Amino acid sequence: MAKQPMLKFVNVPRDMPAKRPAENRRQDFDEIYAEYADAKAKEQSSRCSQCGVPYCQSHCPLHNNIPDWLNMTATGRLEEAYQISQATNTFPEICGRICPQDRLCEGNCVIEQSGHGTVTIGSVEKYITDTAWEKGWVKPPSPARERAESVGIIGAGPGGLAAADRLRRAGIQVTVYDRYDRAGGLMTYGIPGFKLEKHVVMRRIEQLEAGGVAFVLNCSVGVDKSFDEIRSAHDAVLIATGVYKSRDLGGPGSGASGIVKALDYLTASNRASFGDTVAELEDGSLNAAGKRVVVIGGGDTAMDCVRTAIRQGAASVKCLYRRDRANMPGSQREVQNAEEEGVQFEWLTAPKGFAGDPVEGVIVQKMRLGAPDASGRQSPEIIDGSDYTEPAELVIKALGFEPEDLPKLWDTEGLEVTRWGTIKAEFTTGRTALPRVYAVGDIVRGASLVVWAIKDGRDAADAILGDLDEAPAIAAE
Structure with a gap:
């Protein structure tokens, strides 16, 4: 009788890949987790209980078939594991690195609920696809037949790229327009290398190019090329711009130099990781070296x-x-990593104002949690007379992002937006009020996760394909 390869969670403890010592990882921007060895990946995958209702799968936005690819990994069928993983996720090696698994798949693992420690789903997912790249199993889009229709995609972030991949595999001619000099969106310029090394993103871009996706970079829609020009050049247009407008912070002194936006700060650092010369790092304005830093958010x-x-x-x-x-x-995992590396968290505190120009400190007021608000979370309340000043030479505002006013920026009528400024689009299809114009990701949802953008991009690509297939029949009527 064959030995049972799964359900070993009772005897085999949870074991994450080794994490580099905090003192070492403080010195560079390399990823902090080591790769699983093959035997360890098999061992950790074998802990899966193969439950009849896989909550890990149902709580994954992409509904990845996690139990099956864990089974394939545990039994040494790694190429099949990759094929199953890739079937539902355009970029599994990226999700394996940056998804907040503690809030999604791993956080809902059945054996975690029973006290045995979750299966290390994200680390196995990363291992499967990294191995697939090494073995040459990851192939560029190669459609069985080419189609004449073309789709223009505005935004080269995860939503736009996921749609580009899916459309190109169906033979559609795809052009991606992006404001930056490199594709990838926030995966390239927003997420630091210690979470997502840049070569991981760049090799996906290169693969899409090899498969026939055209990229028009340094192209700001509404400035370098009008939205109407793009619409007229393609049979359909997908808006996947993301949300880049930083939420601001008022209060006395908020205009002082030394108070910067999170995205500006992260972009400068990520550009340096590509070897770019970044003036704001060299002149110190976006460089934390030697400074007391306060991050708000x-x-x-x-x-x-x-x-x-x-x-x-x-x-x-x-x-x-x-x-x-x-x-x-x-992510609580990220908080723990930050604490290990020397970050101090000041809970129940909020800025009231700023001292000095250039900034010398943050005037802080202490808070307490009061009655729950409409979302069910306790609302913070100010404790009177508790103010103090936290010294700082660099203050970084990380308060989230809001959508830009695209109808105004693009001088476009008929592109409907919500009261929050996000584009109105159909759930699952991404269809907007404009014919053959679709929208996905954060510009529809508001600031969200990469995995949701991938999901939206794939869904909208399927809707676009369906609509293009119907077009000849409609024209003939």
């Missing part, structure tokens, strides 16, 4: 900022967040 972008400041050689790094640790929106 509690999401994943704030975690990226504090950990980047540590690596730039900051004298100290503190993070202000108005709620407590249990109520912060960022």
Whole structure:
């Protein structure tokens, strides 16, 4: 009788890939987790309980067939594991690195709920696809037949790239327009290398180019090329711009030099990782070296900022967040990594104003949690008379992002937006009020996760294909 390869969670403990010591990883922007060895990947995959209702799968936005590719990995069928993983996820090696698994698949693992420690799904996913790249199993889009129709995609982030891949594999001619000099969106310029090394993103871009996707970079729609020009050049257009407008922060002194936006700060650091000369790093305006740094915010972008400041050689790094640790929106795993690297968290604190110009400090007011608000979270309340000044020579605002006013920027009528400024689009299809114009990702959802953008891009690509297939029949009627 064959030995049972799975359900070993009772006897085999959870074991994450080795994490580089904090003192070492503070010195560079390399990823902090080592790769699983083949035997360890098999061992950890074998812990899966293969449950009848896989909550890991149902809580994954892409509904990845996680139990099956864990089974394939545990039984040594790694190429099949990759094929199953790739079937539902355009970029599994990226999701394996940056998805907040503790809030999604791993956080809903059945054996985690029973006290045995979750299966290390993200690390196995990363291992499967990294191995696939090494073995040459990852292939560029290669359609069985070419089609005459073309689709223009505005935005080369995860949503746009996922749609480009899916459309190109169906034979559609695809052109991607992006404002930056490199494709990838926030995966390239927003997420630091210690979470997602840049070669991981660039090899996907290169693969799409090899498969026939055309990229028009340094192209700001509404400036370098009009939206109407792009619409007239293609049979359909997909808007996947993301949200780049930083939420601002008022209060006395908020205009002082030394108070910067998170995205500007992260982009400068990521450009340096490509070897670019970045004036703002050289003149110190976006460089934390030797400075007391305060980051305001509690999401994943704030975690990226504090950990980047540590690596730039900051004298100290503190993070202000108005709620407590249990109520912060960022990944708890990222908070732990930041603490290990020397970041100090000041819970239940919020900025009231700023001292000096250039900035010398943040005037901080202490908070307490009061009654729950409409979302069910306890609302922070100010504790009167608790103000103090936190010294700082660099203050980074990581308060989230809002959509730009695209109808105004693009001088376009009929592109409907919500009261939040996001584009109105159909759920699952991405169809907007304009014929043959679709929208996906953060520009529809608001600031969200890479995995949701991938999901939206794939869904909209399928809708576009369906609509293009119907077009000849409609024209003939």
